[in-house]
Amino acid sequence: MGLYLNPGNEGFFESVSSKIYVDKTELIQYTNQVFRTKQKFLCVSRPRRFGKSMAAEMLAAYYQRNCDSQKLFANMNIAKDPSFPVHLNKYNTIFLNMQDFFSRTHNIDKMCELFSKYVLRDLLREYPDLDYLDQTDLIDVLQEIYREYKIPFVFIIDEWDCIFRENKNDMEAQKKYLDFLRNLLKDRNYVGLTYMTGILPIKKYGSHSALNMFDEFSMTNPGALAEYVGFTENEVKELCGQFDMSFEDTKR
Numbered sequence: 001m002g003l004y005l006n007p008g009n010e011g012f013f014e015s016v017s018s019k020i021y022v023d024k025t026e027l028i029q030y031t032n033q034v035f036r037t038k039q040k041f042l043c044v045s046r047p048r049r050f051g052k053s054m055a056a057e058m059l060a061a062y063y064q065r066n067c068d069s070q071k072l073f074a075n076m077n078i079a080k081d082p083s084f085p086v087h088l089n090k091y092n093t094i095f096l097n098m099q100d101f102f103s104r105t106h107n108i109d110k111m112c113e114l115f116s117k118y119v120l121r122d123l124l125r126e127y128p129d130l131d132y133l134d135q136t137d138l139i140d141v142l143q144e145i146y147r148e149y150k151i152p153f154v155f156i157i158d159e160w161d162c163i164f165r166e167n168k169n170d171m172e173a174q175k176k177y178l179d180f181l182r183n184l185l186k187d188r189n190y191v192g193l194t195y196m197t198g199i200l201p202i203k204k205y206g207s208h209s210a211l212n213m214f215d216e217f218s219m220t221n222p223g224a225l226a227e228y229v230g231f232t233e234n235e236v237k238e239l240c241g242q243f244d245m246s247f248e249d250t251k252r
Contacts, residue, residue: 236250
């Protein structure tokens, strides 16, 4: 277990244990359907406070190896789905919050370097004995681990869009960042699933289509994920009943 590689299920455990928790685990049914398909790249964009980070922690708790989340999901909706045991705690999962890296560097080159350094440290600690061509090359290390063990990687990236929000006018930095993500993820056989969350949509950045492999689920076009991000009306009604609140006042 590392900081970023298979980091544990404590984040989702805290969500489930909180005073208010609404079961969104059926999102996993969808991610299982697209696992290792051409639709394995997902980007969910929503405003803040829509549960994006909670969903990311949930997916990390479900997919990552070196972790036992059976009891954590036992009473959840997803436990009834036939795909539930198929993928539970089977894959190397890299869980990242890009804001953490960018806020420490405020420079795209340094951010990507820091990102690679920390992920490499976790990977090399977990798999120290392979014959790597270049231990400083993140893609080479990922490819070598997958070649040896045939265990796909799940990438979960929260706050993916931080650089676009903070460096709105730096087109060169934005292009470098998109190219970095493309080189890491696109057409790589080690990728089983990539799930990214952020406030801003991907397809708003001019003609540079570095991440055109992603299916986007936005506020205006939520698609199949509509009920899994934010609360539905029925869920709000149930919460209002639970806490003795007026649904109409809450809605207004």
